[in-house]
Every structure is written in structure tokens, then in C-alpha cells.
Amino acid sequence: MTEPVLRVEQVESFYGKIQALRGVDIEVAPGQIIAVLGSNGAGKTTTLKTISGLVRAQVGRIHFDGEDITRLPPHEIARKGVVHVPEGRHILKGLSVQENLELGSFTVRDPAVRRERMADVFERFPILSERRHQDGSLLSGGEQQMLALGRALMHGPRVLLLDEPSMGLAPKLVTQTMRIVKQLNEAGTTILLVEQNVRLALKIAHYAYVLENGEIHNQGKASALAEDESIVQAYLGA
């Protein structure tokens, strides 16, 4: 197996006194989609927040590209190319679609690169180009998800942390979103995906971790987990 680009080792995180993660180990190999599954409150979102630095790991280490990023502030972690698209999309209200995208390239110095990426995003999501002057928060849920993804792409991510990209979307859009995630991965982006829709997540992921009460409860190849009756029973609700 290739050297992981992102390695989470024995991480423990807390919200105040409440422990959310109890020694989580995750390895993300370059070019893969790694899914993080689990029920509500299992610690999926906290895992992503701890990697991106919004929540501090009290114990354990996080390495990106061989470098220890455990104690870095979130904006420096983002600067290194670990881009977190949080749950609920967080479109900047009152800023236009274009301004939201431009802020995605805040860390990109070269204006030519910014323009090029903007053109790429508009090509991938033509609806964003049509709505570029509208307030980003007035877009529909699906369009906002595209904007959130487009904004992350403006950054030129090395690893994308996606938190529930399908949340709140109509079933048709859920499938479409997953297809986009798959396409982004095929274009070379490494993805750590937190997703409620276990069936779809396992379909596009290479490897998956199952979290329970802040611990890794199970892990394995996505295809193998998809066939595991107990996983299916517990998380697919089938």
C-alpha cells in the first residue's frame, strides 16, 4: 500500500468535558475515497473538524504529507491543501456566487491560476456561471452544494474532507452529488467522505471506517463492508 497522505493516529477530541473521539485511527491513501460511516453522534463530523483544526485533538497526532499538523490553526491546515467542506455547506450569505468562489481561492496568490480554476468550476457547474451575480445563499439546496464543492475546488485541494454532501437534497440530487464526488476523485483528488447514505457512500468509496461512540468499530474495503450483513443491518436501515 502506498504511503498515506493523511494519517490520523490515536486521536482523542473533546467538546468541553464531553469526549467525542476515543483514539481514532484513519489512514487516507492518495487518490482514494475513504468513507467514514456511523450513526448520529458517533463522531464523524468531529473527526473531520479535528483534522481541519476547528476542534483540537487533545491526544494523538495528525500527519499530512508526512508533516505533523495536529497543532496548526485551521487556516494554515487549509493553506496546506486539506480542504474541509462542512456539513450544511456554509455558503457566505450576502456574498454573490462569484465572491463565494473567489474566497475559495483566498490562499492562491497567482490571479491567472484563480481565473483558470474559476473557468474550470463554471465548466463543471454551468448553473453557477448563470447565477454568478446572485446572493449565494439564495440558491437551491443542490446548487448550494455545487457552490460549496466549487468553492473547495477553487482552493486546489490535495485532500477534500466532505461532510454529508447529500444532506437535505432530493433523492435525484443525492445520486448526482455522489457522481460528482466520484468524478472529482477520478480527476485526482483524494477524498475523505462522511455520509449518511451508506449504500451510496460504499458504492463510490475504496475503503471505509465505521465509527461508533467515538471509536473505530469496524473497517475494511468498501466492497467487503457493503456485503457484510451486520453493517447493512446496523447502518443501512435495510
Place this chain on the structure above:
Amino acid sequence: MPAFETFLQAIVNGLVLGSFYALIALGYTMIFGVIKLLNFAHGDVYMVGAFVGFGVLSLISGVVGAGWFGLGIAILVSMIAVGCLGVIIQRVAYQPMLSAPRLSILITALAVSLVLQNSALSLTDGKYTAFRTDLGFGGFEFGRLFISHQAVVLVAIAGLLMIALELFVSRTMYGRAMRAVSIDKDMCRLLGINVSRVVAITFLIGSGLAAAAGTMAGAYYGSIWYFMGFLIGLKAFTAAVIGGIGSITGAMLGGLILGLLESFGTLVPFIGSEWKDVFTFSILILVLVFKPTGLLGKSEVERM
């Protein structure tokens, strides 16, 4: 009765006053935007700006004179120096309070206000200081209406500063980041924005604008003293609320509206100029009762 000239004169006076209000209100509203603090020391930052501008002009007037060139340098130096003071205040007094309950930081702002006022008080013995300039007394005369060159130039400088700010906020990456920080700090961090640096830049600009207003007001009205920031600070706050606190265009608009209203308020029969503050703050109360979000404020409930 020269009613028409009086009317026009009130507009001119209102615009001058309104420009000062607007420049200070901008700092209020920007700082509120990024850290949700009503910076009650902001009026005193304006006062310090007036004193720094006065000090600079006194130092250089022997060489370059106290005309427009000298005043221009005084404004510029005061903006830079007081802008930096604003950043220091933010770092020393407000930064440690950001995670504390909201009331703590508000009380800190009042304390900063007292520190600035009392520093100026002890340095000046509480006396008025004459702000002498050599800007001439020329002006444009239209019948009985007189518009001094000073008024025109000061309003123009204020206008240029506001245009520059508008361009900064809408066209530059840091300007957009400033708006973004006032909406969603965590998302900004995830985008790679150094939020703490954006907050510092906001204090730099906001305090710099107040310093420009202070120096210009000192030059225009001819005297400065340690308490000059108190009332105008409250009025700039009123202007920011009228415009919709958090809104940059709103602060400009609110400042001008308040300046004009106050100027016209002195014309209303039986309400002499001694009532103008009552007039101003009655407007504040009316706005808070009937349109708490201000003219351009967001209609949603503020995330206090």
C-alpha cells in the same frame, strides 16, 4: 425671509457634520461586523486622532505651513498612527475577551474609553486646545449662501475615503474576507483566511477613518479637547444603527442622514440648537422601535 438660503445652508452644514459622523460610524459598523462588539471607545479613538493630527501639524507647520498640504500630511500620519493604536487596543484589550461572555468585552470597551479620555485629560489639563490652521476663509458665494472652501474640501476628502473603502471591501480579497468574517468565522478559517489578521485590518481601517474625521473636525471647528469623542461617538453609533449596524453603505448613509437631520433640526421653530441632541437620540429611539434593523440592515434577527 431668506428661507431658501437658510435651507441650502443647512444642507451644507449637514453634509459636513454628516461626513464626520459617517467616517466614525463606518468604524463602529465594521468592528461590530467582525467581532460583534459595540466599540464604545471608538469616539475616543476619534478624539486621539484629532490630537495626533494636531500634534503632527504643530510639528511640521514651521516647515510646510498649516495650509492644505500640511493638514493633508497631518491627516495621513494621524490615520496611520491611530490605525496602529486601534490594532494595539484590539490585541491587548479585546482579543483576550473574545471567548468571554459578551458583556465582558462591552465593559472592556468602556474601560478603554475611560483610559483614552483620562490620558488626554491629564496631558491637556482638560483645557480646550486651539487647532490653528491656515486654510484661508475663502468660499463660494451664491447670494446670501456661503460655502467655504474648507467645507467643500473636507466633504470631498471624506467622500474619497469612503469610495476607497467601498472599493477595498468589494474588490480586494481582504475586503471580501472582511465581509465573510462578519458572516461565518469558522467557514473563513476553513477557506484559509487568517481571521485574526482580518480583524486586525478592520481595526486598522476603522480607527484610521475615525482619526481622519478627528483631524478634519479639529481643523474645521478650530478646537479640540479630551471629551470631544464622547458625544460624537454616541451619535456615530446612532448613525450606524439608523443605517443598519453591520452594513457599510448603511453607515455612510446613516451618517449623512443624521448630519442633515441635526442640521435641519436647528431650523425647526421653538426647537433651538440646544435641543439638537435630544432630536438625534429621539431618532435613535424611533429607529430602534420601528425598524430595529436600520435602513439597510439585514431583516433577520442578528446573531447576538
